[in-house]
Amino acid sequence: TEELIIQSEKLSVIGQLAAGVAHEIKNPLAILSGFVQFMQEEHISDEYTTIMLTEINRMNRILEEYMQLARVKQFTYEEVDLSGLVKETLLLMEAFASLSNISIKNGIQDDCRIRGDSNSLKQVFINLIKNAVEASPKGSQVEVSVKRISEGYAIIEVKDEGHGLDKDQLKKLGEPFFTTKDKGTGLGLMVSFKIIDQHNGEVTVTSEPNKGTVFSVKLPKLPKKSS
Numbered sequence: 475t476e477e478l479i480i481q482s483e484k485l486s487v488i489g490q491l492a493a494g495v496a497h498e499i500k501n502p503l504a505i506l507s508g509f510v511q512f513m514q515e516e517h518i519s520d521e522y523t524t525i526m527l528t529e530i531n532r533m534n535r536i537l538e539e540y541m542q543l544a545r546v547k548q549f550t551y552e553e554v555d556l557s558g559l560v561k562e563t564l565l566l567m568e569a570f571a572s573l574s575n576i577s578i579k580n581g582i583q584d585d586c587r588i589r590g591d592s593n594s595l596k597q598v599f600i601n602l603i604k605n606a607v608e609a610s611p612k613g614s615q616v617e618v619s620v621k622r623i624s625e626g627y628a629i630i631e632v633k634d635e636g637h638g639l640d641k642d643q644l645k646k647l648g649e650p651f652f653t654t655k656d657k658g659t660g661l662g663l664m665v666s667f668k669i670i671d672q673h674n675g676e677v678t679v680t681s682e683p684n685k686g687t688v689f690s691v692k693l694p695k696l697p698k699k700s701s
C-alpha cells in the first residue's frame with residue numbers, strides 16, 4: 475500500500491496564468507468550432523471534420539477546467555455545514571454512479587461545521603467522487619464519509635474499490651495534465667488540491683493497485699491562513 479501526502483508547493487505553478495490565457499484561446503476556438511461544424515453540415519471532408527471536432531471539444535474541456543483555477547481565488551469564507559454539503563454532493567453523484575452500476579455508500583458519521591468556501595469545497599467532493607466512480611469496476615461501491623477527529627478538524631474520505639494507482643502514478647497526482655483517461659483533462663485534482671490548500675487543509679492518498687484508493691481530506695474548522 476502506497477501513501478502520499480500532497481505537498482502544496484506543487485500547486486502554485488500554473489495557477490496565475492490560467493484566466494487570461496484560457497479566455498484568449500476560448501474565443502478563436504469557438505469560431506473554429508463554428509466553421510468546422512459548417513463544413514460538417516455541408517459534408518466537406520467528413521472524415522477530417524469529425525476528428526477536428528473531437529479535438530476542439532477536448533481543447534474546450536481543458537480550458538473549462540483550467541478556468542476554474544481563476545475562480546478559486548475569489549474565496550468567501552462562511553460557516554459551512556460540511557456534512558450537509560457532502561451529503562448533497564453524494565446525492566448529486568448518485569445518478570452518475572448508477573450509470574455504471576456503482577453504489578455510493580453514505581458513511582457520514584458526524585455533524586461537522588467549518589469555515590470555508592462552500593462552492594469550492596463542493597467542487598472538490600464532486601471531483602473526488604467522480605474520479606472514484608471512474609476508477610471503479612461495475613457493481614462495486616464507493617464510500618464517502620465525514621468524521622470529526624478532534625474539536626478542530628474534520629476528515630472527509632472517498633474510498634473506492636477501483637484499479638488503484640502505482641507508486642509512479644501516485645507521485646504525479648495533482649500535476650497539471652496528468653491523466654490516464656481518454657477523455658480526461660488531468661486538471662481536476664490540481665484544482666482540488668489547491669482549494670484544500672487554501673483552506674489550510676491536507677490531502678492524503680492511499681492506494682493499492684487493483685484493490686482501491688482512499689482520498690482523505692483533512693480540514694481545519696477554522697482556516698488560519700488568510701489567502
Ligand code: ADP
Nearest residue numbers: 605606609653654655658659660661662663687
Ligand atoms: P482526470 O480525471 O481528468 O484524469 P484528475 O486530475 O481528476 O484528472 O485525475 C488525474 C488522474 O489521477 C486520473 O486520470 C487517474 O489516473 C488518477 N486518479 C484520480 N483519482 C483516482 C482514483 N480514485 N483511483 C485511481 N486513479 C485515480
Ligand code: MG
Nearest residue numbers: 601605662663
Ligand atoms: Mg477527474
